[in-house]
Amino acid sequence: MTTTVGSPPRAPWGIYLIGAFAELLFGYDTGIIGTAMLSIKKEFPLTPTTQGLIVSSLLLGAAIGVGVGGRLADRYGRRPALLLVGAVFGIGGLVAAVAPSVAILVLGRLIMGLGVGSSAVVVSVYLIEIAPTRHRGKIGALGQMMVVLGIMLAYLVGYSLDSSGQWRLMLGFTLIPSVAIVLALFFAPESPRWLVQQGRDETAVASLTRLGRGATADSELRELRRVVTSANQSRRSTGDVLKEMFSPALRRSTGAGIVLAVLAQTVGTNSIVYYAPTTLAHAGFGQTAAVTANISIGVANVVFTLLGIALVDRIPRRRLLLFGAVGMATAQSFLAIYTLLQSGPSVAGAYATLAGMIVFLSSFAFAWGVLVRVVVSELFPSAIRGSASGLVLVLQWSANFVVNQFFPTILETSAALSFGIFAVVGIIAVVFVAKLLPETGAGKSLEDVEQAAVQLAK
Numbered sequence: 001m002t003t004t005v006g007s008p009p010r011a012p013w014g015i016y017l018i019g020a021f022a023e024l025l026f027g028y029d030t031g032i033i034g035t036a037m038l039s040i041k042k043e044f045p046l047t048p049t050t051q052g053l054i055v056s057s058l059l060l061g062a063a064i065g066v067g068v069g070g071r072l073a074d075r076y077g078r079r080p081a082l083l084l085v086g087a088v089f090g091i092g093g094l095v096a097a098v099a100p101s102v103a104i105l106v107l108g109r110l111i112m113g114l115g116v117g118s119s120a121v122v123v124s125v126y127l128i129e130i131a132p133t134r135h136r137g138k139i140g141a142l143g144q145m146m147v148v149l150g151i152m153l154a155y156l157v158g159y160s161l162d163s164s165g166q167w168r169l170m171l172g173f174t175l176i177p178s179v180a181i182v183l184a185l186f187f188a189p190e191s192p193r194w195l196v197q198q199g200r201d202e203t204a205v206a207s208l209t210r211l212g213r214g215a216t217a218d219s220e221l222r223e224l225r226r227v228v229t230s231a232n233q234s235r236r237s238t239g240d241v242l243k244e245m246f247s248p249a250l251r252r253s254t255g256a257g258i259v260l261a262v263l264a265q266t267v268g269t270n271s272i273v274y275y276a277p278t279t280l281a282h283a284g285f286g287q288t289a290a291v292t293a294n295i296s297i298g299v300a301n302v303v304f305t306l307l308g309i310a311l312v313d314r315i316p317r318r319r320l321l322l323f324g325a326v327g328m329a330t331a332q333s334f335l336a337i338y339t340l341l342q343s344g345p346s347v348a349g350a351y352a353t354l355a356g357m358i359v360f361l362s363s364f365a366f367a368w369g370v371l372v373r374v375v376v377s378e379l380f381p382s383a384i385r386g387s388a389s390g391l392v393l394v395l396q397w398s399a400n401f402v403v404n405q406f407f408p409t410i411l412e413t414s415a416a417l418s419f420g421i422f423a424v425v426g427i428i429a430v431v432f433v434a435k436l437l438p439e440t441g442a443g444k445s446l447e448d449v450e451q452a453a454v455q456l457a458k
Contacts (some may be wrong), residue, residue, distance in 0.1 A: 020142035027150020035158025061113020063397035069118030070390020078126035086181035089115035093174025137312035140374035261396035268422030284350035308370035324367025329426030331360035340416035
C-alpha cells in the first residue's frame with residue numbers, strides 16, 4: 001500500500017527494540033549483583049569496603065565507558081558502537097564468571113561496566129536520532145524499558161539460583177544476551193543524522209526508508225542538512241566539544257544536563273537496585289525472604305516504567321520529572337524517619353522498608369528513569385550529541401561510583417543516615433526541576449529544541 005504524503009510514517013518498532021536491546025544487559029548486570037553478593041560473601045571473605053568495590057567497579061567502568069562510547073559513536077557511527085558494546089558485555093561476564101579471586105571478579109565487573117556506560121550513551125543517542133518527532137519520547141524511553149526488564153530478569157535468575165549459591169552462573173548468564181545483541185544489530189540501520197554528518201546522503205535516505213519514512217525522506221534530508229551545516233559552523237567557531245558545551249549558546253543546557261544526570265544517581269536509585277537484598281536483610285528479612293521480596297521491587301520497576309512510557313509524549317518533560325522528584329523525596333524521607341525510630345531489625349520494619357523502597361523506585365521509574373537520558377541527549381545539538389552526552393554521563397557514573405562505594409559502610413553504620421542523605425538530595429531535585437531545568441518538550445523536534453537553546457542564550 002502506498003503511503004500518502006499527508007499520512008504519518010509508520011514506526012518500525014522492531015528496529016527500535018533492536019536499538020534498545022543492549023540496555024537489557026545494562027539492567028541485568030546492575031541488578032544481578034545484589035543477589036549474587038549474598039553468595040559471593042560465602043566464598044570470599046568480604047569487608048564492607050571490598051563489597052562496595054565489587055559493586056562499584058562496574059560503575060567506575062561505566063564512567064569510562066560513557067566517555068569512550070560517545071566518542072566512538074560520533075566517529076565510527078552509532079551502530080558499530082552498539083556492536084562493540086554487545087561484545088564487551090560478553091567478555092566482562094565471562095571474566096567475572098570464572099574469577100578465582102576478588103581481584104579478577106573486580107576486573108570482570110570493570111569490563112562489564114565499560115559496556116554499561118557505553119550503552120547508556122550510545123543507545124540513547126541512537127534511539128532519539130532514528131525516532132520520528134511524535135514518538136521520540138516513547139522510543140527514547142525504550143532503553144530504560146530494557147534496563148528495567150534486565151533488572152527484573154536479574155532478580156528472577158538470582159531467585160532461581162540463590163538456593164544453590166551459583167553466583168558464577170548468575171554473572172556468566174550475560175554471555176547469552178550479548179551474542180543475541182550482536183546478531184540482532186545486523187538488522188538495524190545507521191542513524192540518518194550521523195550519515196548526513198558524514199556526507200553520506202544517499203545512505204541516509206536508505207536508512208530513513210528502512211525506518212518507514214520513505215515518503216518524507218527528501219524533506220527530512222533537507223532539514224538534516226540544514227541542521228548539520230549550522231552545527232558544523234558552530235563547532236568550527238567554538239573549538240572542541242568541551243568548548244562548545246560551555247559556549248554561551250549551550251552553557252545553560254550543559255549545566256542543566258550535568259545537574260540532572262548527577263541528581264539521578266545521588267538520589268539513591270542504584271543503591272536500592274544494587275543493595276536491595278542486603279538492605280532488606282539488614283531491616284529484618286532472612287536471606288530467602290529478602291531475595292523473594294526483591295522480585296516485587298523489580299515488578300514495580302517494570303510496571304511504572306511502562307506507565308512512564310505511556311505518559312512521556314503526553315506530559316511536558318519538566319512536569320513529569322517534578323512529579324517523580326516529589327515521590328522520591330517523600331519515600332526517602334519516610335524511610336529515614338521510620339528507620340530512625342526503630343530499635344532494631346524486625347519483620348514489620350522489613351515490610352515497611354520494602355514498601356518505602358517500592359514507592360521510591362516507582363516514583364523514579366515512571367519519570368526520571370524514563371526521561372533523564374532522553375532529556376540529556378535532547379539538550380545538545382546533533383553534531384556533538386554523542387560526545388556531549390557521554391561527557392555528562394561520565395560525571396553521572398562517577399557520582400554513582402562514589403555513592404555505591406561508600407553505601408555499604410554507611411548502611412552498616414546507620415540505615416537512617418543513608419536514607420536521610422538521599423531524602424535531602426530528593427528535595428534538591430524537586431527545587432532544581434521546578435526552577436532551573438529547561439523544557440525540551442513533548443512534541444518538539446530536535447531541531448526546534450536546538451534553536452530554542454540558542455535563542456535562550458542570546
